[in-house]
Amino acid sequence: GAVVSQHPSRVICKSGTSVKIECRSLDFQATTMFWYRQFPKQSLMLMATSNEGSKATYEQGVEKDKFLINHASLTLSTLTVTSAHPEDSSFYICSARFRGRDTGELFFGEGSRLTVL
């Protein structure tokens, strides 16, 4: 079964509103969570890396005030897209690295498709 659960899977919102996406690790402690976005027919683009209890590290070109990431616990990270605009429409995916998994394998959430009207 899934070890990382992401919610919601699909969201449609009006331009200017904020949307929160949750990423939960099930039964495991996620030492690090990653947030990606993916445009159609393109590869995953890392947006930010978050460690539990510390501020997220954003990739160059990603606006930290627009994409708020909170990693409040070892099982939950949230991405909030503030004042969303149509160009923010994309597929957002979280992934987690778990304590004790030495292979460095990432477990992915199901993804959230955001459509901003």
Added chain:
Amino acid sequence: GQNIDQPTEMTATEGAIVQINCTYQTSGFNGLFWYQQHAGEAPTFLSYNVLDGLEEKGRFSSFLSRSKGYSYLLLKELQMKDSASYLCAVMDSNYQLIWGAGTKLIIKP
């Protein structure tokens, strides 16, 4: 700069074998991953190679040559459900994943 190259698209026949190649140039190396991604879904983990050689998992095998900066994913006994994109990703010296653009595999009956 860091770079991952893989073919954009490949076509194969059901029941056959297909090899998807990946070449990379990265700042350091801490392993290479292959992921499968069906359209509209999140990627799922297929394999991880950190040492040279072949790793076999059922119908899927992955090979790595660090000296050549080269890997391939081998899929045997192809099934229609194998139609998907296959992503190659390398973990660099900072433990960041560098992603290839993916190879879209089309399986024909």
